[in-house]
Amino acid sequence: MKRTGAELRLQKLGKRYGAVQAVKPLELTIAGGTLTTLLGPSGCGKTTLLRMIAGLEQASEGRIFIGDRDVTLLSAGERNVSMVFQSYALFPHMSVLDNVAYGLISSGLRKRDAHARAETALDTVGLKGFGTRLPSEMSGGQQQRVAVARALVLEPDILLFDEPLSNLDTRLRRTMREEIRALQQRLGLTVVYVTHDQSEALAVSDQIVVMRNAEIAQFGSPHELYARPDNVFVATFMGEANHVQGRIEQIHDEVAEVSIASLRIKLPHRGLPAGPVDLVIRPEAIWIGADGGIPARVARETYMGSHTEYYLETSLGTLFCVSPDRLRRHQAGEAVSVTFDPEGVVAVRS
Known part of the structure; x- marks a missing residue:
C-alpha cells in the first residue's frame, strides 16, 4: 500500500569538528514522498549531513524536523529513520529472515510477528522464499536488497542510503538503481541518497543537492542542474x-x-x-x-x-x-x- 513519506526540513543546520567546519549552516526542505540525492566530491560534507539526519552525528547548530517533529536532540533510535550502509552490515551468522527481523525483535516485537513482517519486506524487494539463506549464500545485489528490506520493515519516515551501490559492478549498479527508484515511487517513501556518481544521481533523483566545500552549490531537479547550472563547478560536475x-x-x-x-x-x-x-x-x-x-x-x-x-x-x-x-x-x-x-x-x- 502506497503511503507518503514525511517532509524533512533542515534549518541552519551545521556541523563543526573543532576549527573544521564539516557542514556550513544550510537550509533545505525535502518534500515527502520524494528521492533527493546529496551529490559531491569526497570531503564536501554530504555524508556528514546524512549522518546528522540519521542521528549518528550531533548537529553543532540548527534544527532538524521530520514532519512536524523537532528531532534535533533525539537519538537515532527515536527518529524513525532507517539507513542502508555502503557495506550492508548484515550479520553473517544469521539467516536472511533473522537479519531483516532483527530491528523489530530488538524493539520488543514478538518473534513470530517480526518474521511475518520480515517476509512481507523480502517479498517487497523481490526476495520471497530467500529467508532461510545466509548472507554468504547471496550475491552482492541480493545482499543489497536484504539491507533495503531490513530498513523498510521498520516503516521509517525517512529512508537513508549511504553510497549503497559502490560495491557492485557497473551492470548491476544500473539494475539496482532502477529497482531502488521503482521501490521508492511505488511505496511513496521519502529517501535521502548519498553518492558521488553523477549518472546515478541523474537516474534516481527527483531533486539533487550538489555540495561543495561543506555547503550547497545548487539544489534542483536533474534537468535544471544539467541544463541550467548556476556556476562552472556545478556544470562540470553534472556530467x-x-x-x-x-x-x-x-x-x-x-x-x-x-x-x-x-x-x-x-x-x-x-x-x-x-x-x-x-x-x-x-x-x-x-x-x-x-x-x-x-x-x-x-x-x-x-x-x-x-x-x-x-x-x-x-x-x-x-x-x-x-x-x-x-x-x-x-x-x-x-x-x-x-x-x-x-x-x-x-x-x-x-
Missing part, C-alpha cells in the same frame, strides 16, 4: 562539460548575443552583464563539419559503438565532443571545423 571563455556582445530582453571565437550565437543571458563570460558547452552540443565554423584538428578519436568520442584542438583550447554519426568517423590529425547547438551552451558564473 561532461567544456569550459570556455566567450563574450556577451549585446543584450535584448532575456537574450544575449554571445561571441565564441569567430562564432556568434544567441543564449539566455541569465542576469549576466555584457562583457567577458564563462560558458559551458556539453559534448553533444558540438557539431563537427567541414567548414563554416571554428577551425579544429582531431587530436584523438575513440570508437564507443553507439557513438564516437573526439578531442578537438581549437583556439578555445581542447574540446571534448560526442558524435552519434557512426558512418562518418573523423581520423586523428584531420582538419575539421566546429559549430555549437545553442541548446547545449550555457552562460554561467565562474
Whole structure:
C-alpha cells in the first residue's frame, strides 16, 4: 500500500569538528514522498549531513524536523529513520529472515510477528522464499536488497542510503538503481541518497543537492542542474562539460548575443552583464563539419559503438565532443571545423 513519506526540513543546520567546519549552516526542505540525492566530491560534507539526519552525528547548530517533529536532540533510535550502509552490515551468522527481523525483535516485537513482517519486506524487494539463506549464500545485489528490506520493515519516515551501490559492478549498479527508484515511487517513501556518481544521481533523483566545500552549490531537479547550472563547478560536475571563455556582445530582453571565437550565437543571458563570460558547452552540443565554423584538428578519436568520442584542438583550447554519426568517423590529425547547438551552451558564473 502506497503511503507518503514525511517532509524533512533542515534549518541552519551545521556541523563543526573543532576549527573544521564539516557542514556550513544550510537550509533545505525535502518534500515527502520524494528521492533527493546529496551529490559531491569526497570531503564536501554530504555524508556528514546524512549522518546528522540519521542521528549518528550531533548537529553543532540548527534544527532538524521530520514532519512536524523537532528531532534535533533525539537519538537515532527515536527518529524513525532507517539507513542502508555502503557495506550492508548484515550479520553473517544469521539467516536472511533473522537479519531483516532483527530491528523489530530488538524493539520488543514478538518473534513470530517480526518474521511475518520480515517476509512481507523480502517479498517487497523481490526476495520471497530467500529467508532461510545466509548472507554468504547471496550475491552482492541480493545482499543489497536484504539491507533495503531490513530498513523498510521498520516503516521509517525517512529512508537513508549511504553510497549503497559502490560495491557492485557497473551492470548491476544500473539494475539496482532502477529497482531502488521503482521501490521508492511505488511505496511513496521519502529517501535521502548519498553518492558521488553523477549518472546515478541523474537516474534516481527527483531533486539533487550538489555540495561543495561543506555547503550547497545548487539544489534542483536533474534537468535544471544539467541544463541550467548556476556556476562552472556545478556544470562540470553534472556530467561532461567544456569550459570556455566567450563574450556577451549585446543584450535584448532575456537574450544575449554571445561571441565564441569567430562564432556568434544567441543564449539566455541569465542576469549576466555584457562583457567577458564563462560558458559551458556539453559534448553533444558540438557539431563537427567541414567548414563554416571554428577551425579544429582531431587530436584523438575513440570508437564507443553507439557513438564516437573526439578531442578537438581549437583556439578555445581542447574540446571534448560526442558524435552519434557512426558512418562518418573523423581520423586523428584531420582538419575539421566546429559549430555549437545553442541548446547545449550555457552562460554561467565562474
